[in-house]
Amino acid sequence: MRVLLALVLVLGLAGAAEPRTTLPDVEDEVMCVECKTALNVSTSPVADQERAFIREQIAKGLTKQQVKDALVDAYGPAVLGEPEAKGFDLSVWIVPGLLVAFAAGGVALLARRWRRTASEPEAPGPDLDHADAQRLDAELTSFDR
């Protein structure tokens, strides 16, 4: 009996870890291949066909990742909306990296400059003129009494 209960518990947990995929869960992460917009906002005939295809895969019990793999197999990698790592699309991967490196270099340069400025000894204040110096001495002497 205990073994049976444990088995039910394990199967139940496994089921909970992999929730059933739904159409809205997939269609907001893939593209309409012809209209080049997110599938969940597309109303073209190809978008309808893609949605029907997703429903069929869900009915087969496929996980979200498996459904996406099936979509790529049927419609090509463009369905994922990710730029390809070739040609001009390569710049989408390279440019952000370059910008981050460039910005980091700039921040490092400015930080070094700020640190150097902060460590400079403070400039002494302006010298007192004779009258002020005499008044200050008189004030300080009055405290000594």
Place this chain on the structure above:
Amino acid sequence: MDNARGVPGVYPAAITLQDVRPRLYWPITLAAAALVALLTYGVASVGPDTSLDESLAQGKRVEAPSAELPKLGSGGTGSLADEKGKVVVLNVWASWCGPCQSEMPLLQRTHDKIAPQGGVVLGIDTQEPPEKALEFLSEKRITFLSLRDRDREYGRKFGITGYPETFLIDRDGKVAALKRGPVTQEWLDQHLPPLLEERA
């Protein structure tokens, strides 16, 4: 830089781009210019390839692109090059495209008509699961061969902008005419007979 440190109520001036000149000014300016140039190139290069249309407008026939693609409904691959010596009506279609559905019976009739004269219709199905495409072909009773261009990579070489599109290929494998949109009996009657009369 004017440093007013030590005077109450007066703070050091903020460091501006002018202060870090010339060490950073030019690199930043050049990087910004490169970014703008990249964006301009990106926007300008997304348009379809119209070189085929331009050549045909000048009366020049251009070598038709060829690629090995999977055959729909049967194993193995095929290509336009396999049909060299024949006049080919190359039709780019998809089952979800309404005009493609409408013109399919005309293309099947054309295939049947030109086959004895050394002509063939070759379909290029694109961007859909093969099962859907086969279901559609069976429903429409289409017998001519179709190849599968899943990613539209092959179609891009013809400057495809939509579906359907049709290209007439002469016996030497050169594009002789094209129709961006559905074909009509009149268009086929105008362009096909002269091509069928030509010898390779």
